[in-house]
Amino acid sequence: MAQQGRVTAVLGPTNTGKTxxxxxxxxxxxxxxxxxxxxxxxxxxxxxxVAARGPSxxxxxxxxxxxxxxxxxxxxxxVEAMPEGMGCDFLAVDEIQLCADxxxxxxxxxxxxxxxxxHETMFLGSDSMRGVIADLIPEAQxxxxxxxxxxxxxxxxxxSRMQPRSAIVSFSVDNLYAIAELMKRQKGxxxxxxxxxxxxxxxxxxxxxxxGDVEFLVATDAIGMGLNLDIDHVAFAGTNKxxxxxxxxxxxxxxxxxxxxxxxxxxxxxxxxxxxxxPLDEPVAEAIMEHRFAPVRKLVWRNADLRFGHIDALxxxxxxxxxxxxxxxxxxxxxxxxxxxxxxxxxxxxxASDAKSxxxxxDVCRVPDFRGISHNEHASLLExxxxxxxxxxxxxxxxxxxxxxxxxxxxxxxxxxxxxxxFIRTWTYVAQRNGWIDDENYWRDETRxxxxxxxxxxxxxxxxxxxxxxTSVLLRRLxxxxxxxxxxxxxxxxxxxxxxxxxxxxxxxQADKSAQGAEAKTLRQASLAALAPQFxxxxxxxxxxxxxxxxxxxQGGLMWGEYAVGKLAAGAEPLKPMVEVFVDDEAxxxxxxxxxxxxxxxxxxxxxxxxxxxxxxxxxxxLSGLARGFAFQMVEALGVLPRGDVxxxxxxxxxxxxxxxxxxxxxxxxxxxFMPLMLKxxxxxxxxxxxxxxxxxxxxxxAPPPGLVTVPAGEGAPQGYHAMAGYRAAGERAIRIDMLERxxxxxxxxxxxxxxxxxxxxxxxxxxxxxxxxxxxxGLGYNAERGERxxxxxxxxxxxxxxxxxxxxxxxxxxxxAAPAEAETPAEPEIDVFYTFTWGGNRGARQQNxxxxxxxxxxxxxxxxxxxxxxxxxKQGGKPRQDKAKSFQARPPKKEKAIDPDNPFAAxxxxxxxx
Numbered sequence: 001m002a003q004q005g006r007v008t009a010v011l012g013p014t015n016t017g018k019t020x021x022x023x024x025x026x027x028x029x030x031x032x033x034x035x036x037x038x039x040x041x042x043x044x045x046x047x048x049x050v051a052a053r054g055p056s057x058x059x060x061x062x063x064x065x066x067x068x069x070x071x072x073x074x075x076x077x078x079v080e081a082m083p084e085g086m087g088c089d090f091l092a093v094d095e096i097q098l099c100a101d102x103x104x105x106x107x108x109x110x111x112x113x114x115x116x117x118x119h120e121t122m123f124l125g126s127d128s129m130r131g132v133i134a135d136l137i138p139e140a141q142x143x144x145x146x147x148x149x150x151x152x153x154x155x156x157x158x159x160s161r162m163q164p165r166s167a168i169v170s171f172s173v174d175n176l177y178a179i180a181e182l183m184k185r186q187k188g189x190x191x192x193x194x195x196x197x198x199x200x201x202x203x204x205x206x207x208x209x210x211x212g213d214v215e216f217l218v219a220t221d222a223i224g225m226g227l228n229l230d231i232d233h234v235a236f237a238g239t240n241k242x243x244x245x246x247x248x249x250x251x252x253x254x255x256x257x258x259x260x261x262x263x264x265x266x267x268x269x270x271x272x273x274x275x276x277x278x279p280l281d282e283p284v285a286e287a288i289m290e291h292r293f294a295p296v297r298k299l300v301w302r303n304a305d306l307r308f309g310h311i312d313a314l315x316x317x318x319x320x321x322x323x324x325x326x327x328x329x330x331x332x333x334x335x336x337x338x339x340x341x342x343x344x345x346x347x348x349x350x351x352a353s354d355a356k357s358x359x360x361x362x363d364v365c366r367v368p369d370f371r372g373i374s375h376n377e378h379a380s381l382l383e384x385x386x387x388x389x390x391x392x393x394x395x396x397x398x399x400x401x402x403x404x405x406x407x408x409x410x411x412x413x414x415x416x417x418x419x420x421x422x423f424i425r426t427w428t429y430v431a432q433r434n435g436w437i438d439d440e441n442y443w444r445d446e447t448r449x450x451x452x453x454x455x456x457x458x459x460x461x462x463x464x465x466x467x468x469x470x471t472s473v474l475l476r477r478l479x480x481x482x483x484x485x486x487x488x489x490x491x492x493x494x495x496x497x498x499x500x501x502x503x504x505x506x507x508x509x510q511a512d513k514s515a516q517g518a519e520a521k522t523l524r525q526a527s528l529a530a531l532a533p534q535f536x537x538x539x540x541x542x543x544x545x546x547x548x549x550x551x552x553x554x555q556g557g558l559m560w561g562e563y564a565v566g567k568l569a570a571g572a573e574p575l576k577p578m579v580e581v582f583v584d585d586e587a588x589x590x591x592x593x594x595x596x597x598x599x600x601x602x603x604x605x606x607x608x609x610x611x612x613x614x615x616x617x618x619x620x621x622x623l624s625g626l627a628r629g630f631a632f633q634m635v636e637a638l639g640v641l642p643r644g645d646v647x648x649x650x651x652x653x654x655x656x657x658x659x660x661x662x663x664x665x666x667x668x669x670x671x672x673x674f675m676p677l678m679l680k681x682x683x684x685x686x687x688x689x690x691x692x693x694x695x696x697x698x699x700x701x702x703a704p705p706p707g708l709v710t711v712p713a714g715e716g717a718p719q720g721y722h723a724m725a726g727y728r729a730a731g732e733r734a735i736r737i738d739m740l741e742r743x744x745x746x747x748x749x750x751x752x753x754x755x756x757x758x759x760x761x762x763x764x765x766x767x768x769x770x771x772x773x774x775x776x777x778x779g780l781g782y783n784a785e786r787g788e789r790x791x792x793x794x795x796x797x798x799x800x801x802x803x804x805x806x807x808x809x810x811x812x813x814x815x816x817x818a819a820p821a822e823a824e825t826p827a828e829p830e831i832d833v834f835y836t837f838t839w840g841g842n843r844g845a846r847q848q849n850x851x852x853x854x855x856x857x858x859x860x861x862x863x864x865x866x867x868x869x870x871x872x873x874x875k876q877g878g879k880p881r882q883d884k885a886k887s888f889q890a891r892p893p894k895k896e897k898a899i900d901p902d903n904p905f906a907a908x909x910x911x912x913x914x915x
Contacts, residue, residue, distance in 0.1 A: 012145030013291040014260025032090035035079040043199040046076040064428040091117035096125035105300025106330040149263040153285040154272040164215035165232040171241035180466040189467030195222035200455035224258035235274040253293040301327035341379040370425040410457035417458040486530030506563035507583040535587035627657035639678035669741040681706035730779025752839040791830040
């Protein structure tokens with residue numbers, strides 16, 4: 001053991017300022033080296049010393065980072081990377097209690113026994129190391145540091161009730177992610193800190209917490225090693241961990257190391273458990289609070305006097321036992337496992353034939369397994385590196401480039417990026433080794449740049465997944481009572497302080513649906529406070545918007561573009577509806593009134609434009625008496641009146657009254673009194689809305705698609721719907737009333753007593769099949785009797801026989817004649833289906849008087865008179881009729897039109913006849 005300078009052990013619990021003391025002591029010397037347990041902590045200490053003395057005199061050496069200014073005086077390192085034999089004035093090792101760690105303990109023990117400063121050596125750690133240090137280093141002096149604040153046990157607490165500025169510690173990455181997602185849903189988010197993170201990612205996550213963007217931290221035991229954070233409470237989500245070999249419970253001193261992160265400086269802290277972790281036993285909790293732990297009696301050790309003459313000699317020296325009872329042999333570490341694996345390869349044994357080659361092989365085996373894929377995969381990688389170094393003296397640039405380029409991708413999820421960060425750490429470590437690669441500075445910068453890109457991407461993914469930035473930003477601004485800046489883009493998306501918070505749909509704010517519970521309440525509170533001026537700006541723009549930007553729906557809604565801004569309500573009259581607006585209360589009464597006035601103007605102008613003929617009718621002062629009363633009924637019925645409902649009033653009108661009404665476009669049809677202009681799609685659509693409002697319907701029936709002559713009559717339609725839609729129900733379908741009147745004009749020419757068949761014009765005007773037309777006629781009050789008859793085929797003409805076909809000989813029979821008679825099957829005659837329609841008599845007339853469906857279309861408007869004639873093909877007195885059945889044609893035969901002699905085709909016809 002080296003015996004140089006004064007050796008001091010500064011021991012005590014966490015939050016005693018031990019690391020700060022060591023930094024001050026080192027800066028009091030001309031040169032110094034400090035070894036720290038984590039790369040993250042080394043970077044933190046490096047930044048502090050650079051802030052005090054400048055970057056030109058401070059070096060940083062870790063496995064993956066190497067900053068070496070030419071005039072370096074102070075070296076900040078991880079314990080594994082501490083240089084040997086430098087002869088520095090001051091040397092310190094932090095967290096010296098890790099000498100008992102089964103995985104890394106032998107490194108710390110080696111520094112405890114062999115690393116010394118010329119003037120001062122300082123070991124920092126837990127008071128449990130006092131006895132073993134005193135035994136191994138009799139000349140050591142001890143300084144006891146007391147905690148600057150108290151640490152109290154608060155028992156078990158649910159995550160949903162976790163206080164702000166709390167850290168939740170989990171020893172499983174899967175559990176850590178699950179807790180972070182839960183914190184996002186319930187608390188707005190959490191920062192995530194793990195040992196596998198690069199310093200850049202870790203610092204970015206810590207900044208989220210330290211700046212107050214989030215109030216919670218979810219971490220592994222990586223926060224237990226000296227990371228100074230403003231934590232008030234530490235909650236353990238578990239108290240056991242996998243140590244690389246097995247699952248084991250954490251010792252009280254290990255729990256204390258993590259729990260001690262709560263309460264920094266003079267601020268008191270608490271610790272407890274949460275989730276599925278069982279409460280701590282009372283003796284364990286008391287030991288943590290009083291900082292009383294079982295003393296460390298044995299340190300993990302591995303022989304540092306290595307022999308490099310042969311591979312086997314090196315392995316034997318590494319496995320050499322110790323005779324000191326205070327030391328315990330380290331278990332087989334990753335570097336020794338890799339060495340043994342490679343030693344079994346014949347090519348490797350052939351290459352490592354001298355001390356220099358063996359030493360190089362050992363250096364390669366010490367490349368950490370950052371990837372953690374498998375032992376064999378790691379050994380295969382090391383074999384490739386060693387082969388290149390032994391053959392060429394350096395790693396080829398193209399081979400190294402390929403390894404780096406495969407990793408240099410920032411796409412993927414958190415796990416993918418975490419693996420890439422681990423992979424690039426391997427190549428960063430390789431690039432830091434002196435002489436292993438050409439142009440070391442370039443590759444160090446290149447691997448660092450790749451790591452930075454991956455680190456930034458990983459930080460972004462972590463923040464995106466586990467932090468609701470908008471909630472954290474709004475909470476912070478609300479606490480600071482600052483004016484919030486809101487912006488609304490052309491799509492209505494609302495951002496407050498740059499964070500998307502929801503959408504302004506018209507004049508109602510819809511918060512982002514992903515927000516729930518307290519988060520949604522906070523979101524709405526902050527958003528509406530910031531949106532107050534936006535409501536007024538939007539109301540001004542709406543008030544000045546043209547009518548083309550506003551429309552109504554078939555359910556009475558009022559739309560501004562794609563957003564609902566109000567709805568129609570029933571007024572005193574059908575043509576004077578009221579308006580109800582959709583405006584948030586927070587927008588204020590001025591905004592609501594402005595929106596209401598604009599919508600009322602819109603619907604009034606829309607009614608004035610689409611119902612102009614009807615409104616002109618109501619304002620015509622020249623109408624008087626019965627004509628004026630009938631006009632009032634037309635206006636009240638919105639331009640469509642079934643004739644059966646006003647039959648008596650129609651009869652009472654004289655010709656002058658009818659003429660005055662016809663001047664306004666009123667048509668007195670057989671079935672309906674209507675104004676043709678009011679049957680267009682736009683007035684019909686609005687008429688149905690106004691009619692539904694006046695009837696107080698809960699759900700408004702929609703207008704039929706424009707252009708259809710008939711539509712299904714449907715079931716359950718409100719009474720009066722078909723008339724308002726411009727149709728009349730007849731059977732299973734409803735026919736448009738203007739086309740029905742055209743059909744009525746055709747039916748007047750038919751013999752409705754003797755019976756008639758539908759002609760093609762009737763079917764064409766309705767667009768129906770014969771069966772559908774029969775159903776329609778039944779709905780109109782006609783009888784329809786179905787009949788069948790053979791189709792009449794045209795006779796074959798003489799010209800149809802060709803001269804080339806010779807007649808069979810008299811003694812020859814056709815081939816078909818040879819077949820047996822029973823094989824001949826006479827052809828089935830083709831059947832023609834027809835319907836005979838006759839008027840339904842008084843039944844239909846009675847229906848008409850009650851406003852029903854049936855009515856006899858007769859020129860004088862009256863019912864048919866006289867005896868009803870028999871049906872074609874029917875019976876009389878139960879006996880078949882002897883006279884020939886009367887045939888009915890669809891229309892009288894047309895007289896052929898004479899050929900115009902001046903027509904050029906007439907001359908061609910004459911020439912043809914002569915030939």
